[in-house]
Amino acid sequence: MEYLIRLVLLFFAYSFAGWCIEVILKFIQYHRFINRGFFTGPICPIYGSGAVLITITVEILTPYESAYGTTFLISFLLCGLIEYFTSWFMEKRFHARWWDYSTKPMNLHGRVWIGNLILFGIGGVAIIHLINPFLYSIISKIPITAKGILSIVLLGIFAVDYIMTHFILKLVRIGVEKSEADNTEEINREIRLLLSDRSVFHRRFAEAYPEVIYTTNRINARIAAVKAEAERLRQEAEKKVIDTLEPSGMIKNTIISKQSELISRCYDEKTADNDMIQLKAEIEAEKERLSSRPLSKMIP
Numbered sequence: 001m002e003y004l005i006r007l008v009l010l011f012f013a014y015s016f017a018g019w020c021i022e023v024i025l026k027f028i029q030y031h032r033f034i035n036r037g038f039f040t041g042p043i044c045p046i047y048g049s050g051a052v053l054i055t056i057t058v059e060i061l062t063p064y065e066s067a068y069g070t071t072f073l074i075s076f077l078l079c080g081l082i083e084y085f086t087s088w089f090m091e092k093r094f095h096a097r098w099w100d101y102s103t104k105p106m107n108l109h110g111r112v113w114i115g116n117l118i119l120f121g122i123g124g125v126a127i128i129h130l131i132n133p134f135l136y137s138i139i140s141k142i143p144i145t146a147k148g149i150l151s152i153v154l155l156g157i158f159a160v161d162y163i164m165t166h167f168i169l170k171l172v173r174i175g176v177e178k179s180e181a182d183n184t185e186e187i188n189r190e191i192r193l194l195l196s197d198r199s200v201f202h203r204r205f206a207e208a209y210p211e212v213i214y215t216t217n218r219i220n221a222r223i224a225a226v227k228a229e230a231e232r233l234r235q236e237a238e239k240k241v242i243d244t245l246e247p248s249g250m251i252k253n254t255i256i257s258k259q260s261e262l263i264s265r266c267y268d269e270k271t272a273d274n275d276m277i278q279l280k281a282e283i284e285a286e287k288e289r290l291s292s293r294p295l296s297k298m299i300p
Helices: 002-030 045-061 068-094 114-140 144-178 184-196 200-208 217-245 248-266 274-291
Strands: none
Touching: 002 045, 002 114, 002 144, 045 068, 045 114, 068 114, 068 144, 144 200
């Protein structure tokens, strides 16, 4: 039981730390305070979940391997999987891309990218070898009863916040599904208007993700059609460029070369009559005359 309580406290500690990191990063980007995360409270569960999973996995493997490199690799993979799956699930569930790394190098479907994965790995090493020991020392000084009560209180607040978030996200999903807009910008405006007309909790959520990209089946189909048309136009333009740049003389030489190959395969001096011999001689003479002409006269 004490081990579970410790994990619960770690979850909330790292979730709060993740929220602080997100707030600082968005303040640097937008120069204003943004209460990040899906939850109203100062918590980003994706950070807490990653930290707890790393802690459990490393503790299981410690008897066999406890090197820094192993911790880095575990953090790299686990946090990458969590971020990818969260992005995929939220997009499928609520028709929105909450973050997009498509413009970043070495990204996977825009859901994760190498820069974040490396930071996850470094963060995992810091968690296991620096932060966790410090937190354990603090947690160990708290009486078990107090830790249990604190865990229950935090879980209760978290459950209430989750319920509120569930209804807000449900409203967002319904708004996106009912939208008749033909582009993401119009949907964004509709969702912001929808949320701004409601409580302060709804308005906070609208401000938490200013870069969110909402999509519908209609928009996805339109994007696919535009991509297909763009590819068709690209292929046509490429063909026209090739046809324009390739000189007629080159085409003629190719034809002549293939005709010569065909003649050599069909012509047999032993069986050829006088007309065939004469025709072959004339062809050879014309080929000689053509090859002796300047290149500029061969290109129209």
